[in-house]
Amino acid sequence: MDGSILLVEDDPSIREVTAIGLRNAGFDVTTASDGVDGLERFRAAPFDLLLLDVMLPRLDGLELCRAVRRTSTVPIVMLTARGDTIDVVVGLEAGADDYVKKPFEVPELVARVRAALRRSKRGETEDDRLRLGDLAVDVAGRTVERGGEEIPLTRTEFDLLVELARRPGQVMTRAVLLDRVWGYDYLGDSRLVDVAIQRLRAKVERDPANPQVLLTVRGAGYKAVR
Amino acid sequence: MDGVRGRLTVTLVALVVVTAVVLGVGSYLFVDASLRQRFLEDREAQARFDLTEVIPARLSPDPTQSELDAVLEILRRRGGETVVDLGDGRPPPFLQQIGPALRQLAPGTLAYEWTSIAGVPRLVVGGRLADGPTFYFLHDASEVERALGTLRAALLAGAVVLAVLALIAARRVARGVLAPVDTAARAAERIERGDLSVRVPVTSRDEFGAWAEAFNRMAASLQETIGRLEVAQAQNRRFVSDVSHELRTPLTALVAEASILRDHLDALPPDARRTGELLVGDVARLRVLVDELMELSRFDAAAERLAVELVDLARLVQAIAASRAPNAIVRAPQTSVFVETEPRRLERILGNLLDNAREHAPGAPVEIRVRAEPGSAIVEVLDGGPGVPADRIDRIFDRFYKADPSRRGGSSGLGLAIAAEHAAILGGEIAAANRPRGGLRVALRLPVTALLPAGDDAATDTSQRMAANPPLRELQP
Helix, strand or coil: CEEEEEECCCHHHHHHHHHHHHHCEEEEEEECHHHHHHHHHHHHHCCCEEEECCCCCCCCCHHHHHHHHHCCCCCCCEEECCCCCCHHHHHHHHHHCCEEECCCCCCHHHHHHHHHHHHCCCCCCCCCCEEEEEEEEEEECCCCECCCCEEEECEEEEEHHHHCCCCCCCCCEHHHHHHHHHCCCCCCCHHHHHHHHHHHHHHCCCCCCCCEEEEEECCEEEEHHH | CCCHHHHHHHHHHHHHHHHHHHHHHHHHHHHHHHHHHHHHHHHHHHHHHHHHHHHHHHCCCCCHHHHHHHHHHHHHHHHEEEEECCCCCCCCCCHCCCCHHHHHCCCCCCCEEEEEEECCCEEEEECCCCCCCCEEEEEEEEHHHHHHHHHHHHHHHHHHHHHHHHHHHHHHHHHHHHHHHHHHHHHHHHHHCCCCCCCCCCCCHHHHHHHHHHHHHHHHHHHHHHHHHHHHHHHHHHHHHHHHHHHHHHHHHHHHHHHHHHHHHHHHCHHHHHHHHHHHHHHHHHHHHHHHHHHHHHHHCCCCCCECCCCHHHHHHHHHHHCCCCCEEEEEECCCCCCECCCCHHHHHHHHHHHHHHHHHCCCCCEEEEEEEECEEEEEECCCCCCCCCHHHHHCCCCCCCCCCCCCCCCCHHHHHHHHHHHCCCCEEEEEECCCCCEEEEEEECCCCCCCCHHHHHHHHHHHHCCCCHHHHHHCC
16 A cells, blocks of 8 residues: 545545545545545544645635644645646645646646655655755754744745755756656646745745845756855 | 917917007008198298298398398297208209209299108208299108107007917917817827716807717717626626636546546457547547636636746747657747746747647648847747638637638637737737748747846846746735
8 A cells, every 4th residue: 555645525526536546556545525524534544645625615625734734744735726826825825735736637646646745755864954045954853944043844845945955056947846846747837836936935035035045047947045 | 389279379369460560550650641741731831931921021132142141040040950042053962862843943832852861850841932042941850750660669569469468368269169179189088098987078058068968978878888798798708717617627527537547448348448539539628628718718807917037038949849849940049039928828829839830730840930029039830731811811819710610620729819818918919921832820929128148147137036026926925
């Protein structure tokens, strides 16, 4: 068994076919049809990953995501009806790690789920301490400090920061960042990277409108200050 | 001064000035004549008196020089200057300055002449005694000229003042008369800008009033018609949007199901397998159609956000071509062509143009050209297909337009319409033309707002641009 997944989706057909696809791929799938049911099942048993529809009856997927994040770092992938930037932003804000746009093909979903699971399992043995501008990054402890004060980051934001901080001054393309941080190469959709960088800057830059730590390189990607 | 107002003003002022000149000249001539007449009458009466009473009493029939001197002395004391022509063949030099009528007077007659001697205006009255000498009385007419000069100045000043007053008054009158026209022009401008609620005040019962009422009726009718059309259009758009959204849920299930079925087609019995293949293909087609409908309904709702960044057009086009049409030939200038645009939209536009080229010219080579013109950058997609009949070439950007209705391809007929919408959002435009030697050329023209040099400065600038990117920044907490 590759892992246990809680799938919360209100449409019966989508729920069933998604569950079939994930089970065919070797996952143990538990399903729920609304947000409250989903939260109860999450609290009743541990899961390796949550797959949440955004639009859910009773308690919507974003609320459910926030409720889960209060107590858990379990990887969360959102199923969004719209791939608009706003949905990506709202999902990341709620604490999601990734999103899959509807409609999706099952192999694509499986690849994204696997990537999210891989990501949640790695990094625990690393024992690095990195300096980035006036930021102190404790890779093992997964904390970032400025002047002794901790800056809270989500898992994705932290991974993105570490990825850039490991290679100061080196340009990282969006594709490379997608591959290294999110674990897949999703051609043509660099918004995830852009949005995540914007959110990360809002937390770690003194003046997010005039970034000094995480720099944009025109036409190429991003780099951390040397 | 152009326009009706100017012409009206000029006409009114001209009328006043002409009237003033006519009146001024007329009154001047009258005063001139009467002043001279009175001056002359006085002097003539005096001359007559001198010639009949004063002089004959003191001159003998054959006057001696001393008698003449005595008479001239009396006349001089009374004022004025007197010249005598004795008729002895030695005329005084003064006579050369007056006319012949006065020089050869018949005995016992009187005559006069207005002249100017040594710059002084003079009235010369001459009278000849019967068979005796001729006396010329020279009078200084300066006072007459002075009075006339004062009158001229007064009249001129009056005319100028009148002209100025006329100008002011005329402008005011012209403005007043033409005010309704100004109001109408402003109202029409506001309607042009889309403010259909504008009405003009009906202030008079004249032709302007009637016109204003007609204008208002037209505006009201226009407003109502457009309002109805807008409601209908909004309903139509909402319907398309609702339909697309409602289709999305079953479509999501279908796409997921088809993706699983595709992996198991080989396990199906042969006759079911073909049906399964068709099903998988049609689900993909339906997905494209719903995606494109959703995209169009977003355009219609004007809910599009633009996230522009500075991109190297040639490089981006090469990257897009490499992933979307690896066989296409890309011709780009050696130098970079920078445009401020949204790469995602550009990829969508170019992808749709390439799909279109592939569909209408299957197997034919596709060429992509990038070039820069002052103020714009152009990306052209040229195919080697049959082109589009000239009468239909403008319609290829219409929704659901298909050049060949019988063709049953994967295309929805929305691709070029979507490309055109994206281009408009980027501030550009798309145009199509048949190539001289066959094939279609579709050109995307993008505005070039800034040309920045490549290098670190430019990169810094871009990072600021990105950070100041409104669509993303608005969403930050």
